[in-house]
Amino acid sequence: MALIVQKFGGTSVGTLDRIRNVAARVKHTRDQGNQVVCVVSAMSGVTDGLIQMAKGLSENPSERELDVLLATGEQQSIALVAMALQDLGVDAVSITGRQAGIHTTGSHTRGRILEMDPALMSQFLAEGKTLVVAGFQGVTPNGMIHTLGRGGSDLTAIAVAASLKADVCQILTDVDGVYTCDPRVVKNARKLPEISYDEMLEMASSGSKVMQSRSVEFAKKFGVIFEVRSSLNHNPGTLVLEEHSHMENVVIRGVSIERAQARLTITGIPDAPGMSGRILGALAEAEINLDMILSNIAHDGFARHSFTMPSSDLGKAQAALKPVLAALAPHSKIETEAGIAKLSAVGIGMRSHSGVAATMFQALGAVGINIGMISTSEIKIAVTVDEPRIEDAARAVHDAFGLDKAPA
């Protein structure tokens, strides 16, 4: 008898009919001889409705109270899913984040999991019950309700699977799995049977929005094998797991794209210690998430820094830089370029294969696409291109690495 954690998102429990479908699916898994712990989000729309009420009362509602308010969404879902399961004859019981022993730390609305105490869940499982656990919520050391921020329900599912030593954790969603590239862009993109944690992390941070990085990191840290699969059919999805030996045979696992990026370049920065720190500090204080960061010394002896960021942050970044540059680098200039996109090729095979960058750049050159900035990690090569060419670029690179064909 396997212990399976199944996570259902807000769309999957968005109506009473869909809740009945979730219950039927959980029962199906149970009828196959498994124990099931399902983790559910708030019904879609509920969280937004609650936020709207909060904003109707206060422009800047307290984050502690937002946590108390928003946690009710998942609490409603667990009770309703448990009722639907009971109506199908399944002995189900709902479990709040607190009851699941999800102990958190960090500021309100952005909780991080500190430790797990699965005692109550284990007790209910020993009694043969099916558990319905509230995603997205936990409890602080002093007993306050805490939510886990974006992607919090995935994180709950991974953490519950880790604490119960579940055999597998299924993330049931509206996509069939992780693809070699977005199938809306690359028609012959292929669903991956498996992908390593590190590759999944690079894909997530490069625009593949299947899961938030921190859930993948948590799974990697605790060795939780999870599967991204469809909530609408019973097809196998993509297993995400620690890399194993034959995984390196594949040079590139997938290609991901991120649109609506911008570049900001500062020239004429005196080449003195501490300059970069103060410039980056000003951007961090303005809560701008930089992606690529390049720096070098130009012919004139001054330093130049280039950053990429979402286009929507460009104005904020310029405003944040002005005072610090006026003080530190009176001769500096800011150049900006919006309308770019990022293409990333990801694969752990890159470590043991040479010529990956060459293949990629040649493929782009062959279709007449100019490369802007380049950044690399051990398992990723990312480039910026003009946004209108990003889909052509993705198809060219996908073809060049033969990603449409299953590896031998």
Place this chain on the structure above:
Amino acid sequence: MALIVQKFGGTSVGTLDRIRNVAARVKHTRDQGNQVVCVVSAMSGVTDGLIQMAKGLSENPSERELDVLLATGEQQSIALVAMALQDLGVDAVSITGRQAGIHTTGSHTRGRILEMDPALMSQFLAEGKTLVVAGFQGVTPNGMIHTLGRGGSDLTAIAVAASLKADVCQILTDVDGVYTCDPRVVKNARKLPEISYDEMLEMASSGSKVMQSRSVEFAKKFGVIFEVRSSLNHNPGTLVLEEHSHMENVVIRGVSIERAQARLTITGIPDAPGMSGRILGALAEAEINLDMILSNIAHDGFARHSFTMPSSDLGKAQAALKPVLAALAPHSKIETEAGIAKLSAVGIGMRSHSGVAATMFQALGAVGINIGMISTSEIKIAVTVDEPRIEDAARAVHDAFGLDKAPA
């Protein structure tokens, strides 16, 4: 600096505008130099909406899960009221039933308060905060969410006031206080400045629906003085407290009426030990709440029992009695009479004044009203009359005791 508990019902927090009004009222009380703990119900309509969803999933939803579901209503209210208070500059914090230390026992959806642990509330009060406590909810000894059933938010307010040794507990509602009789029936009914717990209990069990008996009993047990007053104005309401010496000067405190009652009489019961117990047992098993119970021996040597109950229970009562009477008393007969109502005159002064029943019966006789059954307690005389005459009866008795005039 007084500590005041203020309880607001679902209508008072039914919209964002009304939540703002509640916040303004709490701030007003605070600005007068008091510490405030407010207890709130779910926004009106929310609980019914949740119950409807539950019934949409299961004909007979689990009571444990109903508790998990319904408790979200109050949790939303406390967060929203706390936000509204913060928006007015009040340092407010929401408190769930669990955080308020409301430890319960009993079956799900019908919790009873076992003990209170106000440690967290005391800590927040010591920090100068204003507390917003969820009504209607507590936590079982093994950590499950528990709701307190009908009138649960009043009970929470009384219990919180008891545990914090509050100076006063205000039950803010849509009536101005407790009246000598329902002002819709008796035009010159008068708001009572005070009433004893015992009188309030007799009024509550006689159709005055201001509060559930168990909240009054809890207040009496722990000596919590509470005030029933309007949420819509700042007029003083009615203080409910332990009787004191000059309260006995008033013979009758108030008159209450209960409509839609029925009488059921069983004749021809053998006069043998244990008969009454088995008949009453059958009715109790059918969950029929009997009100008056009269019993005597008729000329024929057989016993006769008469009961009153809500008309709506009459059919169920007859069905429950048939098998037991067929077995025990084959010569018995059941007579029923619907369309009656009950009039009760309540007052602790009755103990030390004679002639109360005579005054009451003469007043009814003078307007040509026949009296059906009569029952009495130490502080109450109740009679049944034909339902169409109940309002005349109330006015006649109200006049006879001069209840429209404040006592000297």
